[in-house]
Amino acid sequence: MFKRLNSRIVVITALIMAGNIARAQSSEKIQESKIESLISMKISMDKKGKFQDRFTIQLFYGEMEGAKKIETQYKELELTWESKMEYEAPNFKVWVGSYRNKLDAERALLEVKKEFPNAFILKP
Known part of the structure; x- marks a missing residue:
């Protein structure tokens, strides 16, 4: 009985960790796309001279x-x-x-x- 409980805890822990890893990877992709869009926006504004330090x-x-x-x-x-x-x-x-x-x-x-x-x- 102790082995069965222990194996269930291991399986549940593994599932929770796998879910956390999947969420972390998807949030990194979202962050990367936001960063890329912000960088391209900054480059565009820079070329148009939108910043006053020119x-x-x-x-x-x-x-x-x-x-x-x-x-x-x-x-x-x-x-x-x-x-x-x-x-x-x-x-x-x-x-x-x-x-x-x-x-x-x-x-x-x-x-x-x-x-x-x-x-x-x-x-x-």
Whole structure:
């Protein structure tokens, strides 16, 4: 009788452990897929420049008419980097690009300065 009880305990323990292992493996797969989706989201946001710890190039700071003129002039050049106009009371700014490090910004600045000699790098 003692052997029968002991073998039942062993079987029940083995079943419980097998269930725990199966659940742990499925939760690891779920966690891995969540991590992979978060990493891809971070990479996408990084490429789009969604983080504020980036360098940019400022082409203009002043009235709206001047900012529109400079932005149009820049877009006609069809350079690689996107431009955007920002408003900071009471003036407008024209910014170009979003660079991860200062070296990338300096490389772009060399190209931009050919047409806009007053351009400079800033870290907003």
